[in-house]
Amino acid sequence: MSKIPETSAPLTALLASRWSPRSYDQTHEISDQELLSILEAGRWAASSNNGQPWRFSVAKRGTELHEKVVAGLIGFNQGWAPAASVLIVVSIKKTDDGGSHKGNFYDAGLAVAQMSIQAQALDLYTHQMGGILYNELHKSLGLSSDLEVGVVISVGKKAAPEKLEGPALEREIAPRTRLDLSEIVLHGKP
Ligand SMILES: Cc1cc2nc3c(=O)[nH]c(=O)nc-3n(C[C@H](O)[C@H](O)[C@H](O)COP(=O)(O)O)c2cc1C
Numbered sequence: 001m002s003k004i005p006e007t008s009a010p011l012t013a014l015l016a017s018r019w020s021p022r023s024y025d026q027t028h029e030i031s032d033q034e035l036l037s038i039l040e041a042g043r044w045a046a047s048s049n050n051g052q053p054w055r056f057s058v059a060k061r062g063t064e065l066h067e068k069v070v071a072g073l074i075g076f077n078q079g080w081a082p083a084a085s086v087l088i089v090v091s092i093k094k095t096d097d098g099g100s101h102k103g104n105f106y107d108a109g110l111a112v113a114q115m116s117i118q119a120q121a122l123d124l125y126t127h128q129m130g131g132i133l134y135n136e137l138h139k140s141l142g143l144s145s146d147l148e149v150g151v152v153i154s155v156g157k158k159a160a161p162e163k164l165e166g167p168a169l170e171r172e173i174a175p176r177t178r179l180d181l182s183e184i185v186l187h188g189k190p
Contacts, residue, residue: 003176014120019176020127021158022168026083028157030060034122035086038155041118045111053093053104054111054150057141060086065141069152072137077129077152080168084127084154088115089137091147100148108150119155127154 003019005011039056047053059065061084069087070078081087092108095101116126129152137149161172182189 005176005178008181014117018116018120019125021125022080022127022172023159023161023163024080024083024085024125024154025157025159026061028085030085030124030155034124037122038088038115038118038124041114042111045107045114047107047110048103051093051104051107053101054108055091055093055143055147057089057091057143058086059089068140069137072133072140073129073152074131074133076167077131080164081127081129081152081154083159084156085124086155088153088155089141090150090153091138091141091143092150094146094148098145105150112151112153115153123157124155125158128152129154
């Protein structure tokens with residue numbers, strides 16, 4: 001089953017091959033070197049004023065931290081994400097008066113995008129999750145009050161879709177879709 005999209009012009013191979021699976025090989029162990037590469041990719045993302053407003057909590061499968069992160073996922077995500085080799089919680093710096101910082105979320109998104117592509121280069125697949133219990137994770141991870149939880153990313157080796165069932169299986173085998181370029185390029189489409 002190919003998830004490589006049809007595009008009107010070629011994409012670089014890493015971008016073309018990236019997609020977000022839910023079926024992970026629960027026997028695969030990520031190496032420290034692989035993890036460091038992924039974290040370095042996030043570290044070296046661009047950010048406004050080089051503010052680097054992202055912080056990472058790295059929870060390998062089988063650790064106590066992993067249990068805490070799994071407990072902070074909504075039920076649907078708990079059905080598949082624990083099999084990934086690692087779950088990474090991305091926390092984001094708040095504004096000085098304690099609110100969400102729009103620019104910091106933008107910057108953290110860039111960091112996560114780079115991490116996804118670096119993982120892809122290691123033949124590891126990422127899946128971002130917003131279906132998480134933000135406050136519970138903040139508490140269980142003991143995060144400081146100047147941070148808020150942004151997203152959880154699963155990383156691991158992809159496995160056969162048939163390991164899943166129900167809606168997760170349906171989504172795993174569904175074709176990937178996108179808006180047409182003409183719908184998103186408001187001006188100047190070639
Ligand atoms: C910020 C964000 C939050 C997401 N939250 C979830 C989630 O909670 N559960 C889930 O199964 N997928 C989640 N996804 C995955 C998206 O559904 C997926 O990226 C989208 O359908 C596009 O598919 P693709 O990544 O395979 O191209 C999330 C993706 C992003 C970027």
